[in-house]
Amino acid sequence: KTQxxxxxxxxxxxxxxxxxxxxxxxVTPDNHLRWFKQDTGKGLVSLTVLVDQKDKTSNGxxxxxxxxxxxHSTLHITxxxxxxxxxxxxxxxxxxxxxxxxxxxxxxxxxVIP
Amino acid sequence: xxxxxxxxxxxxxxxxxxxxxECGQDMSHETMYWYRQDPGLGLQLIYISYDVDxxxxxxIPKGYRVSRKKREHFSLILDSAKTNQTSVYFxxxxxxxxxxxxxxxxxxxxxxx
Numbered sequence: 330k331t332q333x334x335x336x337x338x339x340x341x342x343x344x345x346x347x348x349x350x351x352x353x354x355x356v357t358p359d360n361h362l363r364w365f366k367q368d369t370g371k372g373l374v375s376l377t378v379l380v381d382q383k384d385k386t387s388n389g390x391x392x393x394x395x396x397x398x399x400x401h402s403t404l405h406i407t408x409x410x411x412x413x414x415x416x417x418x419x420x421x422x423x424x425x426x427x428x429x430x431x432x433x434x435x436x437x438x439x440x441v442i443p
Numbered sequence: 444x445x446x447x448x449x450x451x452x453x454x455x456x457x458x459x460x461x462x463x464x465e466c467g468q469d470m471s472h473e474t475m476y477w478y479r480q481d482p483g484l485g486l487q488l489i490y491i492s493y494d495v496d497x498x499x500x501x502x503i504p505k506g507y508r509v510s511r512k513k514r515e516h517f518s519l520i521l522d523s524a525k526t527n528q529t530s531v532y533f534x535x536x537x538x539x540x541x542x543x544x545x546x547x548x549x550x551x552x553x554x555x556x
Contacts, residue, residue, distance in 0.1 A: 331485070333485060360543060361543055363543070365547075370549075370550070370552075371549055371550070372447075372533060372547040372548050372549045372550055373533070373547040374547075375544075378543075378544075418485070418486075422543045430488070431486075431488075431543075431545065432485070433478075433485030433486040433487075434485050435483055435484055435485050436485070
């Protein structure tokens with residue numbers, strides 16, 4: 330059973346618009362949550378990590394929230410650029426399992442059009 | 444410059460052939476990982492290596508084996524590749540005390556015909 334669900338599956342926005350990506354998970358006990366950006370044909374690049382029970386982070390045009398009670402995270406991208414076209418992957422660390430075990434969402438494919 | 448490298452980047456093999464995927468890292472990380480990524484699915488863990496000659500199965504180890512003879516290198520081996528092993532394979536590494544911070548390679552796209 331998938332333990333990390335992302336929505337929407339894909340999203341098309343116009344350059345300059347804002348967008349919000351969602352991540353719901355059932356991983357228990359959960360540790361931290363990280364958002365990655367994956368350009369087509371490339372590896373995963375970390376955007377931000379959220380650690381606290383209710384956490385907020387900001388990294389330029391990217392901002393994220395985490396609510397561990399709701400097991401829910403959002404990634405906000407403001408004033409999108411064409412280079413934001415990519416797949417965004419939500420990853421939850423499993424605090425109860427062996428070292429280094431992560432649970433990956435399938436990703437949201439974001440397409441930014443002119 | 445912290446880096447995880449993978450070779451080759453693209454590979455086409457016939458069913459039944461052996462496959463060797465190589466991964467290197469320059470951060471002296473103890474822990475290394477092999478994942479595969481398929482459309483519509485999250486990355487799935489194949490194997491973890493906690494250090495030289497200290498390897499453990501991940502969630503989908505069947506059909507794969509690994510080798511770690513040096514801390515900076517981690518190999519994934521497919522003996523007699525199958526068509527359902529067509530996928531994109533990612534290697535990652537992390538330090539033992541910051542295992543949640545994994546650095547990923549660029550991936551190897553393997554096609555088994």
